[in-house]
Amino acid sequence: xxxxAPTSTLRRSIFAGIAGLSLAGTVAGCAPSAAEDxxxxxxxxxxxxxxxxxxxxxxxxxxxxxxxxxxxxxNYVSPNGNETVGVQLTLASGTVTxxxxxxxxxxxxxxxxxxxxxxxxxxxxxxxxxxxxxxxxVAGSSLTSGGFNQAVExxxxxxx
Amino acid sequence: MPDADWAEFSFDxxxxxxxxxxxxxxxxxxxxxxxxRVEKFxxxxxxxxxxxxxxxxxxxxxxxSFPAEAAALGTxxxxxxxxxxxxxxxxVGGSLERLGYGPAYTLQPSGPPMPAPRWEDVLDWDGTAISxxxxxxxxxxxxxxxxxxxxxxxxxxxxxxxDFLVDGSGDLLACGSxxxxxxxxxxxxxxxxxxxxxxxxxxxxxxxxxxxxxGDGLHHVLDGTTGRxxxxxxxxxxxxxxxxxxxxxxxxxxxxxxxVLRDAFNFSWLTVYSDGTADHSAEFEGTLFT
Numbered sequence: 001x002x003x004x005a006p007t008s009t010l011r012r013s014i015f016a017g018i019a020g021l022s023l024a025g026t027v028a029g030c031a032p033s034a035a036e037d038x039x040x041x042x043x044x045x046x047x048x049x050x051x052x053x054x055x056x057x058x059x060x061x062x063x064x065x066x067x068x069x070x071x072x073x074x075n076y077v078s079p080n081g082n083e084t085v086g087v088q089l090t091l092a093s094g095t096v097t098x099x100x101x102x103x104x105x106x107x108x109x110x111x112x113x114x115x116x117x118x119x120x121x122x123x124x125x126x127x128x129x130x131x132x133x134x135x136x137x138v139a140g141s142s143l144t145s146g147g148f149n150q151a152v153e154x155x156x157x158x159x160x
Numbered sequence: 161m162p163d164a165d166w167a168e169f170s171f172d173x174x175x176x177x178x179x180x181x182x183x184x185x186x187x188x189x190x191x192x193x194x195x196x197r198v199e200k201f202x203x204x205x206x207x208x209x210x211x212x213x214x215x216x217x218x219x220x221x222x223x224x225s226f227p228a229e230a231a232a233l234g235t236x237x238x239x240x241x242x243x244x245x246x247x248x249x250x251x252v253g254g255s256l257e258r259l260g261y262g263p264a265y266t267l268q269p270s271g272p273p274m275p276a277p278r279w280e281d282v283l284d285w286d287g288t289a290i291s292x293x294x295x296x297x298x299x300x301x302x303x304x305x306x307x308x309x310x311x312x313x314x315x316x317x318x319x320x321x322x323d324f325l326v327d328g329s330g331d332l333l334a335c336g337s338x339x340x341x342x343x344x345x346x347x348x349x350x351x352x353x354x355x356x357x358x359x360x361x362x363x364x365x366x367x368x369x370x371x372x373x374x375g376d377g378l379h380h381v382l383d384g385t386t387g388r389x390x391x392x393x394x395x396x397x398x399x400x401x402x403x404x405x406x407x408x409x410x411x412x413x414x415x416x417x418x419x420v421l422r423d424a425f426n427f428s429w430l431t432v433y434s435d436g437t438a439d440h441s442a443e444f445e446g447t448l449f450t
Contacts, residue, residue: 027232027310029402030335030361031317089351138353139330139366139397140345 065159067092072158091159166325173198174206174308176329180316183323190319197315200227201308207253207299214298218253223291229307234285236303236408239424241279244415248408251276251283253297305331306365306407313403326403333363333403344447347395347432354432355448363403367410368395393431399443400427 069090167185171178171194180186180194204227206212213224240248254274277283277296284291290298300307305328312326313333323336334340339360343353347368357364396413400406409427418429418441428443438448 027229027307027402027404028314028317029310029333029363029400030313031322136340137325137327137330137332137342137359138345139332139342139357139364140347140353140368140395 065091065156068159070158169194171195171198174202174305175208176305178312178329179325179327180312181325181327182316182321186321187319190315190321193315193319194312197311198308201229201304201311205298205300205304207297207301214253214300217290217292218295218297221292221294221296223289226288226290228288229311230285230288230290232404233300233303233307234287234290236404237300238279238285240302240408240412240421243420243424244412246278247415248302248412249276249279250298250300250302251279251296253299302367302411303404303408305329306363306403306405309333309363309403309407328403331363331365331403331407332359334359335361344397344430345395353449354438355430355444357397357399357444357447359399362399362401363406364397364399365403365406365410366395366397367407367414393433395432397430397444398427399429400425 071089166181166183169180169182169186169191173195178198186194202209202212204213207214207218209215213226217224237248237250254276277294282292282294282296284293309326309328309331310333313324313335316324316326317335323338325335325340326333330345332340332342337360339358342357342359342364344355344357345366345368346352346354393414396410398406398409398413400409405425405427409421409425409429412421413429413431418431418439421427421429422441428441430438430440430444430447432438440448
């Protein structure tokens with residue numbers, strides 16, 4: 001109970017507690033059988049070919065985008081209510097050469113941090129095919145990703 | 161969804177959007193069970209409902225009997241409370257309400273930042289029994305969404321589903337043989353990803369300081385020792401066996417480095433800081449764009 005109790009002891013005892021609870025099965029992730037099925041290479045054949053097929057189809061359509069700079073807005077619902085994300089993409093030969101997010105006067109926090117962080121990230125996306133931005137899922141500040149996908153879809157249809 | 165041919169069941173729950181993807185459409189009865197599970201969870205844990213257990217606890221101290229998942233959740237929170245020196249706490253609900261993020265949604269601070277009460281002063285969390293010595297606003301937001309992902313996964317597994325993806329607005333659990341490509345979203349630019357990760361048989365959860373931001377400098381990740389928002393880390397990702405752990409650890413990474421958390425948890429992490437640098441464990445090697 002003493003606040004000065006050795007931290008390492010605290011960690012060990014708590015770790016033991018968690019392990020016990022996991023065995024009790026109160027909260028589990030995937031069933032063990034799923035992990036056992038996983039490594040079998042035969043099962044993975046179909047899964048492995050699926051992304052390749054997807055890429056081929058998308059690469060074919062990618063060359064149809066016209067060069068230029070496009071803007072679109074998408075909406076998403078946050079606890080603040082409806083918010084808008086503005087996306088501006090510059091396309092050249094079917095690839096994204098620049099990405100900008102329209103500033104939102106209603107969101108000073110985002111604007112401030114964009115300024116602090118902008119330098120490091122732009123280089124990572126430049127030159128990637130617009131369709132490569134499509135993955136199965138996005139993990140991050142996920143409230144906005146629905147709005148972003150809306151905006152990109154609008155741009156893709158405009159750029160045809 | 162993991163593949164274009166998978167069926168998706170979408171619904172709203174605990175204030176966010178949910179998607180459950182499976183190779184074949186879910187039977188109506190199973191869909192109903194999932195929705196019932198969400199409602200049951202909300203009825204116990206919601207800070208925004210006066211008729212929830214948490215809502216009652218905010219008014220009256222006493223001993224409350226919570227659903228079964230409370231046991232694992234309490235141990236997880238107590239561990240992280242210790243490892244973060246009290247910064248990460250389920251008692252931060254009052255501080256959030258002070259900053260305007262309460263049931264009334266004023267989104268206006270009603271006073272100076274208020275530190276959370278100390279766990280040992282007000283709270284006794286023993287398995288599924290939670291006893292309080294003062295009115296406290298319990299907030300399980302740091303792990304609750306992930307926990308519900310796990311609970312929905314358990315419903316699916318019980319019904320015999322083997323391959324599925326549960327997505328609680330970016331808190332992901334992928335079970336079965338297929339890999340799911342997941343973009344790691346740029347913290348301040350949702351037009352971009354900073355990397356891509358293949359997810360299979362585990363949970364991936366993220367936390368970002370720009371999510372649910374309101375007002376200048378007040379965002380939703382609070383330091384319980386000061387009641388003020390955390391500033392340095394801007395986005396975190398955690399991979400773990402359960403979404404509950406991944407969700408909580410993604411938040412804990414705002415308070416302490418992944419190396420500290422590794423003493424108590426089997427997980428992988430990626431932390432991006434406001435200067436654009438990243439810190440990650442081995443499993444995230446190669447997932448970041450260069």
